[in-house]
Amino acid sequence: MSAPPLSPASDILLRLEGVALGYGDFAVLHDFSMQVRRGQVVAIMGGSGSGKTTVLRAATGQIRPHSGTILAFGQDLTRLDAGSLLALRQRMGVLFQQGALFTDLDVYENVAFPLREHLRLSEAEIRTRVLDKLDAVGLRAAAHLRVSEVSGGMARRVALARAIVLSPELIFYDEPFAGLDPISMGVTARLIRSLSDTLGCASVVITHDVPETFAIADEIYLVGQGTLKAHGTPDALGASTDPYVRQFLEGAPDGPVAFDYPVTPAFEAWLARGEGASR
Ligand SMILES: Nc1ncnc2c1ncn2[C@@H]1O[C@H](COP(=O)(O)OP(=O)(O)O)[C@@H](O)[C@H]1O
Numbered sequence: 698m699s700a701p702p703l704s705p706a707s708d709i710l711l712r713l714e715g716v717a718l719g720y721g722d723f724a725v726l727h728d729f730s731m732q733v734r735r736g737q738v739v740a741i742m743g744g745s746g747s748g749k750t751t752v753l754r755a756a757t758g759q760i761r762p763h764s765g766t767i768l769a770f771g772q773d774l775t776r777l778d779a780g781s782l783l784a785l786r787q788r789m790g791v792l793f794q795q796g797a798l799f800t801d802l803d804v805y806e807n808v809a810f811p812l813r814e815h816l817r818l819s820e821a822e823i824r825t826r827v828l829d830k831l832d833a834v835g836l837r838a839a840a841h842l843r844v845s846e847v848s849g850g851m852a853r854r855v856a857l858a859r860a861i862v863l864s865p866e867l868i869f870y871d872e873p874f875a876g877l878d879p880i881s882m883g884v885t886a887r888l889i890r891s892l893s894d895t896l897g898c899a900s901v902v903i904t905h906d907v908p909e910t911f912a913i914a915d916e917i918y919l920v921g922q923g924t925l926k927a928h929g930t931p932d933a934l935g936a937s938t939d940p941y942v943r944q945f946l947e948g949a950p951d952g953p954v955a956f957d958y959p960v961t962p963a964f965e966a967w968l969a970r971g972e973g974a975s976r
C-alpha cells in the first residue's frame with residue numbers, strides 16, 4: 698500500500714510564529730515569523746548582530762522564545778521534554794558558524810564522527826555512508842587527507858559533509874560563505890542548493906552575503922532593527938524600493954541600518970555603577 702500524499706501542512710518543516718527572542722533583558726528580535734517547506738532553500742539575512750544566529754538557536758531548541766510559537770516537524774519545541782527534543786534535533790543538521798573540524802583527525806574521521814557518536818553501525822556501513830557524503834561534496838578522494846592538508850574551501854565542504862552525514866531533513870547553515878574566496882563561495886552555494894534538491898531536505902541559510910544567497914534561495918527573510926524587515930523571493934526583494942532593503946542589498950554605509958549598538962538596561966546599570974570610569 699502506498700503512503701498517503703503529504704498534506705501541505707506536513708510539508709512545513711519549520712514554522713516560527715510571532716516570536717520574540719533575546720537573552721535575559723536584552724531583546725534581539727520581536728514579532729518574527731517565518732516558515733520553511735521541504736525542498737526549499739530559505740535564507741535569513743541581516744547585518745552582523747541582527748539576530749540570525751539567535752533564530753538558529755531558537756529553531757533548534759537551544760534557547761526558548763520569550764513569546765510566540767516555534768514548530769519543528771509540526772511539534773511545538775517549547776512543549777517537548779528533553780528526550781523528545783533530542784530526538785527532534787537528530788532530524789536537524791547544523792553547519793556551525795566557524796564550524797571547526799577536528800584537526801587531529803583526517804577528513805574521513807571528521808565526517809564519520811557524528812555516525813560513531815549517534816548510531817551503532819558496522820565499519821562497512823560507516824565507510825559506505827562517509828564516502829557517499831564525501832562524494833556528494835566532491836571530496837571522496839580527499840578522505841585520507843589530514844585537515845591541515847586541505848584548503849579553506851575544502852574544509853568548508855568537509856564540514857558540510859559532516860553536517861549531512863546523519864541525513865537530516867532540515868539543515869541550518871550558519872554563515873557558510875564566511876572567509877571563503879569568491880570561487881569557493883560560489884561552489885559552496887551551489888552545493889547547498891544541490892544537496893537540498895537531491896536529499897529532498899530543507900535548508901536554512903544564515904548569511905549576509907547577497908549575491909551567493911540570491912543565486913540559490915527560494916525565499917529570503919531580512920532581519921534588522923529588531924524585527925523582520927522584508928520577506929520574499931530574491932526577485933521581489935531585488936525590486937523592493939524600501940530604503941532598508943536597498944541599503945542592505947547595496948551595502949551603503951549611510952541609511953536606516955543602525956550603526957549604534959542599542960542601549961540596554963544592563964548597560965545603563967553598568968554605566969551608573971561607574972565601572973567604565975577608570976577606562
Ligand atoms: N549568549 C548571548 N548572551 C547575550 N547576548 C547575546 C548572546 N548571543 C548573542 N547575543 C547578542 O544578541 C544579538 C544578536 O546576536 P546574533 O544572533 O549572534 O547575531 P548575528 O548572528 O545576526 O550576527 C547581538 O547583539 C549579540 O551581542
Ligand SMILES: [Mg+2]
Nearest residue numbers: 749750751794
Ligand atoms: Mg551569527
